[in-house]
Amino acid sequence: MHPLGNVEPMRAIVYSETGPSSVLRLVEREVPTPGPGELRVRLSRAGVNPTDWKARAGGTYAALPYDEITPGQDGAGVVDAVGEGVLGFGVGDRVWVLLAQHGRAHGTAAEHVVVPAEKAVHLPVGASFDLGAALGVPAITAHRALTSGDVDRLEPGALAGRTVLVAGGAGAVGNAAIQLARWAGATVISTVSSDEKAALAIAAGAHQTVNYRVGDAVAEVKALAPDGVDLVVEVAPAVNNDLDREVLRVHGTVAIYANNGGDEMTLPLRATFSKNLRYQFVLLYTLAPELLRTAAEDVAAAVEAGALRVGDEVGVPLHHYPLEQAGAAHDAVEQGAVGKVLIDLD
Structure with missing residues (x-):
């Protein structure tokens, strides 16, 4: 494994009970260490999706499966640590991640996230972190719909x-x-x-x-x-x-x-x-792994070709919030903000 060069704590958003966006708290936590088959990403951007606020509001869990949850399925940044047995990724690689919080407590509303390597996808040099953080849930869902x-x-x-x-x-x-x-x-x-x-x-x-x-x-x-x-x-x-x-x-x-x-x-x-x-x-959380994999591959190819973009010019206005305003970012999505809501982590 290639560790990060310092042990400074990271900032993260967490909640320990369901409810309105006011249950979200900004905290400092130890930087996580990737295990076998995992990698750690120093995030630059996190995407906010309806699934994030719906889970936080109590529409997903009968009871919280973890004492503390960091929301966020989507994000983009740079790999800064690689766990044992991971092939195809190295420290310094630019990536986007998908379903980062599915099946685990901590997602992308934090400065670092650890994900299984299969949930990370290389981000081309010409593609922005804004785009990378906007791909996951929307693009994979759209791909599955179009291949139905x-x-x-x-x-x-x-x-x-x-x-x-x-x-x-x-x-x-x-x-x-x-x-x-x-x-x-x-x-x-x-x-x-x-x-x-x-x-x-x-x-x-x-x-x-x-x-x-x-x-x-x-x-x-x-x-x-x-x-x-x-x-x-x-x-x-x-x-x-x-x-x-x-x-x-x-x-x-x-x-x-x-x-x-x-x-x-x-x-x-x-x-x-x-x-x-x-x-x-179509629901991503129960989608067969091979369908997720082929969707990520095709979405990555579209990004590489310049065919999948974000910004006003392609009908996706971007709305940026700092991490400490994650609650406002959730509220914006819940209230139907048109475009893509992003949390800035750099």
């Missing part, structure tokens, strides 16, 4: 000739889905709720947008995709299922990754099975 139909990998041409409908294209997953679908060659339509969000979806690469609050969204999507949509990336199935069924082609797929707009959905059986539709539900 008749392709299992994304690369240029993989979705050529197909039309993808992205519900909520201004959201983090929606934006990643648009960028990845365009990279893979799809025609992309996105439903949005305002002109401002339409502009964000177009910046991400959507060919057309439909404001579902104005006019007949089904008719507008059908006009844009007269042969039917091949795949829907769906964030709000309870309210959108009728639209999805109407616009999908025979043998089309709905990939559902969230429950915005309601926890239950009903569907007319005959109208649904008459189209031979496929429904794929």
